[in-house]
Amino acid sequence: MNTNHRKIVFIDIDGTLLTEDGIVPESAQLACRQARANGHLLYLCTGRSKAEIYDSIWEIGFDGLIGAAGGYVETGNEMLYHKKVTPENVRYLVDYFNANNVDFILESNNGLYGSRNLQPHLERRIYGDLLNDPAAQERKLQSPHPYIATLVYGEESMVVDDVNKVCFLESSLPFSQIEAELAERFTAIQCSIPIFGADSGELMIPGIHKASAIADLLVHLNIPVEDSMAIGDGLNDLEMLGFCRVGVAMGNAREQLKAIADDVTDSIEADGLYNCFLKYGLISA
The missing domain is CATH 3.40.50.1000 (HAD superfamily/HAD-like)
Structure with a gap:
């Protein structure tokens, strides 16, 4: 070069x-x-x-x-x-993840909208067992992760007209199954953010x-x-x-x-x- x-x-x-x-x-x-x-x-x-x-x-x-x-x-x-995900596909995805108990984040330029149970799941992955582990509690107190503060939680706050892409955390649903079942609507990339888990992923507009x-x-x-x-x-x-x-x-x-x-x-x-x-x-x- x-x-x-x-x-x-x-x-x-x-x-x-x-x-x-x-x-x-x-x-x-x-x-x-x-x-x-x-x-x-x-x-x-x-x-x-x-x-x-x-x-x-x-x-x-x-x-x-x-x-x-x-x-x-x-x-x-x-x-x-x-380039934005269509409102129809956003609604489809929200319904799909809620039905399968998958925690997710709708990403827009105006905000990040997390599913109803995302926060405790995400904090557990970042800090550890906050209910039973004093070391995890201390990590949260001394080194709060900046990502947590950027999120808005709860489906009632979710936008449907300004979504760029969607991330989901690891769940009981394998990545391969999510990828296959959503293939007609999204391109899936596995584990783009490692802390979200090996079977986590992000979903993007095809192409x-x-x-x-x-x-x-x-x-x-x-x-x-x-x-x-x-x-x-x-x-x-x-x-x-x-x-x-x-x-x-x-x-x-x-x-x-x-x-x-x-x-x-x-x-x-x-x-x-x-x-x-x-x-x-x-x-x-």
């Missing part, structure tokens, strides 16, 4: 920029700020919807966002497009993924794909790592992603983002 001129870098959030505890490592913050100071363009490229991106992430400094795993694109203050959004953005910005780089860790990063000129998997990435990546950097806990930027000349030590 020639680094003598400006590059555009697409960065996944969960597991790449952000730890499971909701923290951006100091080294990753430094890498992003130095790369932008050196003239490179940095775009968040995430399965998260805009409402899920904390102020602490934006404050690092980014040139734009590909959100909802490709369903929403903005550059600077300009929205390029926003939408991060690479298609990157391609549209590059055309809009008149930047050749040869100047692009992507870094990620999950299965919803497969297309973007394959599409960009250089695709880098984190050391903590899923094995399927490492297999197709051009390179594998260190894990998020071992300064993987910083070391990647250093290796490819986006920053200097």
Whole structure:
């Protein structure tokens, strides 16, 4: 990868920029700020919807966002497009998950709407047994996860006209069954957020993924794909790592992603983002 001129870098959030505890490592913050100071363009490229991106992430400094795993694109203050799930399909999904006791999150740019029993389920996965384990209670008190505060709970509050995509937590229903039963309406990606469980997943509008959004953005910005780089860790990063000129998997990435990546950097806990930027000349030590 020639680094003598400006590059555009697409960065996944969960597991790449952000730890499971909701923290951006100091080294990753430094890498992003130095790369932008050196003239490179940095775009968040995430399965998260805009409402899920904390102020602490934006404050690092980014040139734009590909959100909802490709369903929403903005550059600077300009929205390029926003593709939404139809109200009919949202209602179908809410009814399906409620009938099967699957906890879920409807993601929109205006808010995140959790199913009625989501909060205790999610807190149990993040902190542990809050009813019986004092250590879990202490974790919640001392290190509240920022994701919890972004959610609105209860079906009565759910929107049906501004949904980008849907995430669901692991349940007694296998991922493979959910994927098969919803295949005519949604594309399913397994375990894009590991803390949600191995049989968790996200559901997207068919035909939408991060690479298609990157391609549209590059055309809009008149930047050749040869100047692009992507870094990620999950299965919803497969297309973007394959599409960009250089695709880098984190050391903590899923094995399927490492297999197709051009390179594998260190894990998020071992300064993987910083070391990647250093290796490819986006920053200097």
